Structures are given as C-alpha cells and as structure tokens.
Amino acid sequence: MLILTFEDSEEEIVNHIVFYISTGTKAFQVVENARTELRFDGLEIDVAKRLVRKQKQEIDLTFTEFEILHLLVRNPGRVFSKEQIYNSVWKEPYFGDYNIVMSHIRNIRKK
Template sequence: MTLKDEKLCFSDLTIDISKRVIERKAENIYLTFIEFEILQLLARNAGRVFSKEQIYDIVWKEPYSGDYNIVMSHIRNIREKIEDNPSKPVYIQTVWGVGYRFNQNISSGR
C-alpha cells in the first residue's frame, strides 16, 4: 500500500490518510488538524497504549508541558465525533493510569 492511497479501515470507520478524511457509516466526519493527528497516531498503532505525554510529544512535536487537559480535551472531542456513545467508547479506549489506545479488536482492512 502506498501513502498516496493509504486508508485505515475499522468496522464502519475509515481514515483516508492522504486525503485527511474520516468517514463513518458513509458520512464524512470533520476533525481539526490536531484531532486528525491524534486519531491517525492511535489507529496506525492499534492496541498500543500511548501516554498523554507521548501523544503530546508526537503530535505537537515539542516536549510535553505537563498540561494533561489539552490531550484529554482533544480525545473527548474525537470521541464526540466518531463514537455512537462517547461515554462508552469503542474506538479510543482509556487505559486507566496509563493513557489511550485504539481498539485492536475492531477489524482492520489495512
């Protein structure tokens, strides 16, 4: 698969990396730049747990500043947009005391 046409497919969620488009149940979902980067990071590494510090360092490309709320806020916003029930997320899971991961048990077509 080339980057030109790379898509990550999970159940009813598709992430088109090159076009930066998210589609769920045949509807486009609009994410901010940062939200897309976080979702892409987690989805590309489904099952791997990332701490808030790691997410911040990778997505913002600068050392973690100690503000947990900014990462948590973006995760909450993503869940509001892609989950049926954001309070019981299927895609982005919280690993208490550690961080976040993308659910590896959702079928992937990548």
C-alpha cells in the same frame, strides 16, 4: 540503498540501520509507508485527503484531532500515555498541562 517498512520488527530495523551506518554511508532517506487508507472499527481514514468517515458519513475533525486519531489507528492495541500522544502530535516536548490531550480525545469521541 536501505529500505525499511513498518512491517519490519524493531530488531530488524535497528540491525539494518547499524549495518548501514557502519558501512560509512553519509546520508539516507526515510520514506513513510505508502498506505493512505486505513480502516478501523467502522472508521475509514483517507490519510492523503485527511478525511474521516464513519458509516460512509464524513466526520469533520480539526488538524490536531485528525493527528491524534491517525496515531491511534496506526497503532491498534497499543496504549499511549498522554505525554506520548502530546510529544507525537505536537512534535515538541511537553511544557504544560496534558488536559489538552484529553480535551481533544473527548471531542473526537463526541464526533
């Protein structure tokens, strides 16, 4: 069995996967990190319940707003392009105007 965590470096992950595949194993399962509560810059995010609180007050986010915020909080300090955010949140290739991403980010900031 191969277990990888988000704490593993990219190089370690690649090395483990290459070794695991080279052993002839046909199937493997990816299990996401079990962290269900995140805290960042005064925000509390309960991923399992899809709740966001700021200073103990619940913030009502749409599904897409939550996904964008969750992506950004999971990757503190990382800079994402609009295309990267779109591809990650919508889980499909870009096909139109990235202004939709900025519109959702503006809404998150207002809230």
